[in-house]
Amino acid sequence: MPTFDPELLVEALLLVVYTVVAGVLTVGGILVEQASLQHLGGGEAMIAMWMALLGGVMLYAGAYGLGYQKVLSKYV
Numbered sequence: 001m002p003t004f005d006p007e008l009l010v011e012a013l014l015l016v017v018y019t020v021v022a023g024v025l026t027v028g029g030i031l032v033e034q035a036s037l038q039h040l041g042g043g044e045a046m047i048a049m050w051m052a053l054l055g056g057v058m059l060y061a062g063a064y065g066l067g068y069q070k071v072l073s074k075y076v
Contacts, residue, residue, distance in 0.1 A: 018071050
């Protein structure tokens with residue numbers, strides 16, 4: 001009979017949480033960047049720049065910070 005290892009369950013749960021949060025941040029960053037381009041096209045340059053900065057931070061945090069450093073480097 002296999003033994004139940006709670007540390008393995010915690011690691012698997014962390015992998016799922018990190019993956020979901022990285023995906024949400026990355027998709028959110030892409031959507032904010034798209035909205036930034038729409039505001040830039042509408043003539044609202046200041047709002048577009050703030051949204052571009054926010055989208056860049058979200059993309060960095062999602063794709064690199066969580067996706068690459070937490071998920072890929074530790075689990076793959």
